[in-house]
Amino acid sequence: MTTVAAPAVPPSLSLPVIEAAFPRQLHPYWPRLQENTRSWLLEKRLMPVDKVEEYADGLCYTDLMAGYYLGASDEVLQAIADYSAWFFVWDDRHDRDVVHGRTAAWRRLRFRLHAALDAPADHLRDPDPLVAGFADSVSRLFAFLPDTWNARFARHFHTVIEAYDKEFRNRVEGRIPGVDEYLALRRLTFAHWIWTDLLELGAGHELPDSVRKNPAFRRAALLSQDFAALYNDLCSLPKEIAGDEVHNLGISLITHEGLTLEEAVHELRRRVEKCITEFLAVEPDVLRLADRISDGPAVRACLANMRNWFSSVYWFHHESGRYMVDSWDDRSTPPYVSNEAAGEK
Structure with missing residues (x-):
């Protein structure tokens, strides 16, 4: 495995337990992964040439996956990394469609993604x-495990598409969901069960x-994903306030619970830290499960990568240009996105 030098982390976002108890490593394939995903983005025309050349490496999308799916074959990791890069580009298109009021364009995209899936x-x-890029990445992901896994992945991603549509409508209407509603929707827009499915790949x-429905295994998987989503909210809060976002736990807490910005940040941190504490508490139960069953080696591999998700997500947020809002010319418009939808200006 490859070890990486750690960047400085702002005190407000620092989590000493992650830095001490969740050592970070990168899959040895990572340098080629970065190069190949950059080429794939160009080949599939998912980002303009100038954006890929200037921003792709600095966005660190491949670093995030190379720090998560350790032990995967090079071919599997490449398929996951390309799919992940596609997901970020899709998220950016969704955001720009909201910002520019492209309701018809979003509706077309939504239905075509369901069909391609x-x-x-x-x-x-x-x-x-x-x-087309989605179809390519999904075709490759579907090549590794039985049709039952493919059907489950498709089922889970259909719900992700619909959750993105719900978020689209909330944002267009300026509707900020309540805390419980937001947290339920966030588990879908963050694609908790997709990244967990990919652990098996x-x-x-x-x-x-x-095994998947075993309470300890399911709890560990959910906590690793909840940590990532909540830490993302914590780090994204300045960007999303600047962009008049409505989907961030901090914004829901301020709007519906009457918290100040400072109190909302404190509550976000508390929830993030609780995910870490509870994961460490349930981890031994999953290891005991692995000791009892024939699927034990795969369970251990999945659990180890749930653990890797904590460190990979943590460092990603301090290395990726996606969150360096203060360096942007316009804090509400990411410099790495294109404002054009397919076929539209």
């Missing part, structure tokens, strides 16, 4: 690069329902 081979030449083994 059900039959990716039929959409590899879709005129919208985002749909990394382990090269489809887990049976009895």
Whole structure:
């Protein structure tokens, strides 16, 4: 594995327990991963050439995946990293469609993504690069495990698309969801179960329902994803306030619980730290489960990568240009995005 020099972390975002108890490593394939994903973004026309050249490496999308799915084969990691890069580009298109009021464009994209998910081979030449790129990445992900895993992944991602549509409507209407509603929706827009499904790809083994639905395994998976989503909210809060966002736990707390900005940040930190504490408490239960069953090696591999998610997400937020709002010319417009939707200005 490759070790990496750590950047400085602002005190307000520093989590000493992550830095001490969750050592960070990168998959040894990472340098080629970065190069190949950059080429894939260009080949699939997912980002303009000038944006790829100037920003792709600094966005650190491949670093995030290379720090998560350790032990995966190079081919699996490449497929996951390309899919992850696509996901970020999709998220940016969704954001720009909201900002520019492109409701019809978003509706078309939503329906085409559902169709491409059900039959990716039929959409590899879709005129919208985002749909074609999605079809390509999903086709590759579907090549590694049985059809039962593919069907589960598709089922989970259909719900993600619909959650993005719910967020689109909330943002267009300026509607800030309440705390509980937000947290439920966030687990879908952050794609908690997609990244958890992909742990099995990394382990090269489809887990049976009895393992995936085991309370300890499911709890550990959920905590690792909740940590990532909440820490993202904490780090994104300045960017999303600047962009008149409505989807951030901090914004929901301020709006519906009457907290000040300082109190909301404190509450976000408390929830983030609780995810870490509870994960450390449930981790031994998952290891005991692994000791009892024939799927034990895959369970251990998945658990180890749930743990890696904490450190990978943490450092990603302090290395990626995606969160360096203070360096942008316009704090509400990321410099790495294109404001054009497919076929529209």
